Amino acid sequence: MDIYQKFGSYMEKQIVKQPDQARKKLIVAYRAKQGIDRMFTDKRVPASKKYLTKLAMDTMIQVLSKPEQSAMTSLFVPSEPLAAAGITPYSPEAMSSFMTGSKIERPFLQKTSEEGMPDSMCSYHRVFLGAADTGVCPEAPFLIYTNLACxxxxxxxxxxxxxxxxxxxxxDVPYEKTKESVQFVADQLREMNVFIEDYSHKKITQEALKQRILTADETLKNYRKYLHACKTHYIGGTLTHEMYQVFITHMLLGTNQAYQYSRMLLSDILKGEPTGDRTKLLWIHMMPFFSEPMKELFEFSDRAVVQASDIVYDACFSLDAEKPFESMAKRMVYSGFNGSPEQRIKNALDAAEYTGADGCVIFSHWGCKTTIGAAGLIQEELGKKGLETLILDGDGCNPAGNSDGQTKTRLEAFLEMLKEKER
Amino acid sequence: MIYYVCKYTPVEVFAGFHVETKPLEHMAADFEHADRVVHANLCGFGKSVIEAVLSGNVKELVLVNCCDSMRRTYDHVKKTGLTDFLFLMDLPHDGHSFCSNEKLGREIRRLISEYETYSGKKFDVKAFFQAFHSGKAKEGPYIGMLGVRAGAELIEMAQGAFSLPVRNETCVSGREIWMDVPDVESTDFSEIDYARSLMAQLPCRRMGRPGARNQLFMDPNCKGVIYHTIKFCDFYGFEYAEIKDKLEVPVLKIETDYTTQSLGQLTTRIEAFAETIGAVKRNDEMKREIKENGFDMEHPEKFLVAGIDSGSTSTDVVIMNGNREIVSSLIIPTGGGAALSAEKCLLEALEKCGKKREEIARIVTTGYGRNYIADGDESVTEITCHAKGAHYLLPSVRTIIDIGGQDSKAIRVDENGAVKNFLMNDKCAAGTGRFLEMMARTLGLSLEEMSSLGLDWKEDVVISSMCTVFAESEVVSLVAQNKALPDIIHGLNNSVAAKVGALAARLGEEGDYILTGGVAKNKGIIKALEEKMNVKLYICEEAQICGAIGAALFALQ
Structure with a gap:
């Protein structure tokens, strides 16, 4: 039993017996983890990804210790107005991933089962609902959410x-990708700005918002350059690092820290080694970062690398600081996660071309009807364009929903297939 | 014929084209065609729509962008190319904002325009206005079918079980549109007014402000609620979790995959619910007079009745006398059909106590095979029988945990042994005797060995998968890692305890507790359950024949 499992085991009991204490112990543990990371640095991890880990951990610690300075937001809610107001985004999806990474998701999932919540629901939401119901996750002063993606x-x-x-x-993000839809969302975002000001008691000036949009745009430009450089260059990292990218392109987008990270990442990749014989993969949807066979295959591996996920690529949108609300609205309406799968297919093909991906994996995350329902259609269309695609069933936030044996066999067979095709 | 799937569909538009509309409401027999084109985990209703299109039954279809599953259903239907007219209407989430109504109004205009192009017909405003009419007010007591859409077959089945009318108030039903119709001949209509009328309906759970739905649960005429969910439809599964403790009327939750295959198991539960709330519709056969002429008040011990519990794994018989004493009992494996096993078991039980078939005044059957046993005078569901039997064995019992071969149940009873509430597992085998049987087979052990081996565990091995298939693969991998058998079995026991414990927790804590069913013989499960639930379970020799005892007691009544 490794240290994480021991910690998870200990915390599971704490959560059941003293949920109020469990949160404090989690904060202590996350801070201790940051200390350990500083002392025993992994030389294989580039500076940018170390910084990324720090940013993600800081965000979670901030939310758990000072929830009154945060706002609960779903992943696709534009982050720039929150950044302009200096409010920490408190994402249930990200929090759930942290809980799973800390190996304490089981009592939360159990809690939702006891409450009669459907087991077929996405585990990112179930883990958080369980954590909220047990009292481990704190409440925020207000929340913002959207129908986009889920x-x-x-x-x-x-x-x-x-x-x-x-x-x-x-x-409310409409299905159709039209100018009217963008205007419809932009009007709502203007109202959202007022809502944030009202409930945070902080003024969001036009100038501050414009600055955050500019910063976001620069961050995404760097990110696109990084993705393109992945075509020829490689830097090592863990699956957890790959998951953390969502912090940059979604929750923290518009902050100076995210921009700083994007610069460091670009600098690291340009100094990186050639990709060599590694099989390059595009990942569609969430990633079971805890999966042992996946870690074996992709972490600091000479065999294969996950270069990008479509959820991150999807965010790489040009923004116009002169039209902040329309820009953010357009990003939502034209997201591959909105409407028909056509845009998602197009994004996947663009991303594969841009990053030089050899193949694509669609992760059919249990409970995500959007992706599950589209998986076959996406696979077929990508196949027509010559991009081999594997549909991998599993659960991105509940380890019990994955079969390690199956995951290993299917991924290895897929990699063998791609190598064979190369020959 | 235009088919539609949602009550927000602007069906009055089609009256303006003099075309008939109909909700697509039939459950599929199976998903033979749909499963070939779509992932198995899409919701059953979505798959039933695809199945209907693929089988060529639906040519003109209007879908609504109600949920993730319906969006993907539309994509798949579109790809088949088998419909002549297909339209997806984008439905806003908020019916209270002008912008949302304006947006829906544009969708209505788009629908009219696309249908005009497709059909070559001209939209008739007068006919459109004539389609609006006020509905009849519904009065009197009823049983409410709530939750997600229930197929016509399910509604019909439920209607057959209750003495009260079953009112379909699931998401697609209860469509009521009110709109001011102009007195003078009008050549146009306000699409925003029409959109507002559509959005003013009682909201479905998917809408942004579903609070108004509370009136569904508070109607004093509603005497009981059957709450229907479809596997992978989270909106209504979640609503049930929210309202279950707030409802003041009895409620039964059922889940289907929207195929008629689900109906067999549901019949038991719906009939048991009708029994619980005293609203059973008895047919003539079920109303047979109780044979009182054989009862000798001076010698009740001579008056004999029998209870037969025809389960998926075993058939149990209890012969009882007028003093409520068990004269004979027997358990045999169910094989060769419910009727044959029941007959064999009854005859052997009679032989055991030296009695003859003619001496049995009355027989009540229960269990899955109850309706197939010709010998029975009446059949009562195993839920009601377990409650009766458990009260006989332990009068202070309030919660019964029954783990049978095919399903597990948690039943709450009152001080008289009457059912107050109950929950059953879904179609999944996790947490049932079948799960343990499969795992025993995987480990090459007998069930008896499984029962005691798990008590000697050393390492706390976790079987995290609830799914039987995944759990089996997890067990195989633990064996490969040379984990000790007792540790693996202990992990399995905990896995069953977690599933069944969750069922009991949803019912709420109330003792005393009794464990019944074949699994009550498994010492490891008993211990794991007691630890999980933090309660003491009452276990007795008669635990496995609890259902048959209850049936015999009903025969006496």
């Missing part, structure tokens, strides 16, 4: 509003 938001966030008795703002 119906789970439409269940989780209204539940949290009722549970905590806090105000909430909902952004």
């Amino acid at each position: 119906d789970g938001n439409m269940i989780t966030f209204p539940y949290l509003m009722d549970k905590y008795g806090i105000p909430g703002f909902f952004i």
Whole structure:
């Protein structure tokens, strides 16, 4: 039993017996982990990814220790207005990933089962709902959510509003990608700005928002350059690092820290070694970063590398600081996660071309009807364009929903298939 | 014929084209065609729509962008190319904002325009206005079918079980549109007013402000609720979790995969629910007079009845006398059909106590095979029988945990042994005797060996998978890692205890507790359950024949 499992085992008991104490112990443990990382640095990890780990951990510690300075947000809610107001984004999805990474997700999932919540629901939401119900995760002063990407938001966030008795703002993103839809969302984002000001008691000046949009745009430009450099260059990292990228392109986008990271990342990749014989993969949807066979195959590996995920590539959108609300609205409406799968297919093909991916893996995350329902269609269309694609069933946030044996066999067979094709 | 799937569909538009509309509401027999094109974990209703299109039954279809599953259903239907007219309407989430109504209004105009192009017909405003009419007010007591859409077959089945009318108030039903119709001949209509009317309906759970749905749960005429969910439809599964403790009327939660295959198991539960709330619709056969002429008040011990529990794994018979004493009992494996096993078991039980078939005044059957046993005078569901039997064995019992071969149940009873509430596992085998049987087979052990081996564990091995298939693969991998058998079995026991314990927790804590069913013989499971639930379980020799005892007691009544 490794140290993480021991910690998880100890915390599971704490959560059941003393949930109020469990949160404090989690904060202590995360801070201790940061200390350990500083003392025993892994030389294989480039500076940028060390900084990324720090940013992600800082965000989680901040949310757990000072929730009054945060706002609960679903992943696709534009982060720039929050950055302009200096509010920490408190993402249930990210928090759930941290809980799973800390190996303490089981009591939370068990709690939702006991409450009768459906087991078929996405585990990113279930883990958080369980953590909220046990009292381990704190309440924020307000929340903002959108229907974009996941119906789970439409269940989780209204539940949290009722549970905590806090105000909430909902952004309704229409199905069709039209100018009218962009205007419809932009108008809502303007209202959202006022909502944030009202409930955070902080003024978001036009200048501050413009600056955050500019910073976000520069961050995404660097990120696109990084992805392109991945075509020929390689830097090592863990699957957890890959998961953390979502912090940069979504939750922390618009902050100076995210921009700083993007610069460091670009600098690291340009100094990186050639990709060599590694099989380069594009990942569609979330990633089971805890999966042992996946770690074996992809972490600091000479065999294969996951270069990008579509959720991150999707965010790499040009923004116009002169039209902040329209820019953010356009990013939402034209997201591959909105509407029909056509845009997602197009994004995947663009990303594969841009990063030189040899193949693609669609992770059919249990409970995500958007991806599960589109998986076959995406696979077929990518196949037509010559991009070999594997559909891998599993769960990105609940280790019990994955079969390690199956994952290993399917991924290895897929890599063998791609290598064979190369020959 | 235009088919539609959602109550927000602007069906009055089609009256303006003099075309008939109909909700697509039939459950599929199976998903033979749909499973070939779509992932198995898409919701059953979405798959039933794809199945209907692939089988050529639906040519004109209007879908609504209600949820992730319906969006993907639309993509797949579109790809088949088998529909002549297909439209996806984008439905806003908030019916209270002008912008949302304006947006829906644009969708209505788009629908009219696309149908005009497709059909070559001209939209008739007058006919459109004539389609609006006020519905009849519904009065009197009823059983509410709530939750996600229930297929016509399910509604019909439920209607057959209750003496009260079953009112379909699931998401697609209860469509009520009110709109001011102009007195003068009008050549156009306000799409925003029409959109507002559509959005003013009682909201479905997917809408942004579903609070108004509370009126569904508070109607004083509603005497009981059957709450229907479909596997992988989270909106309604979640709503049930939210409202279950707030409802003041009895509620039964059922889950289907939207195939008619689910209906067999549900019949038991719906009939048991009707029994619980005293609203059973008895047919003539079920109303047979109780044979009182054989009862001798002076010698009740001579009056004999029998209870037969025809389960998926075993058939149990209890013969009881007028003093409520068990005269004979027997358990045999169910094989060769429910009727044959029941007959064999009854005859052997009679032989055991030296009695003859003619001496049995009355027989009540229960269990999965209850309706197939010709010998029975009446059949009662195993839920009601378990409650009766458990109360007989332990009068202070309030919670019964029954782990059978095919399903597990948690039943709450009152001080008289009447069912107050109950929960059953879904179709998944996790947490049932079948799960343990499969795991025993994987480990090459007998069930008896499984029962005691797990008590001598040393390392706390965790079997995290609830799914039987995944758990089996996990067990195989633990064996490969040379983990000790007792440790693996202990992990399996904990896995079953977690599933069944969650069922009991959802019912709420109330003792005393009794464990019944074949698994009550498994010492490892008993210990794991007691630890998980932090309660003491009452275990007795008669635990496995609890259902048959209950049936015999009903025969006496």
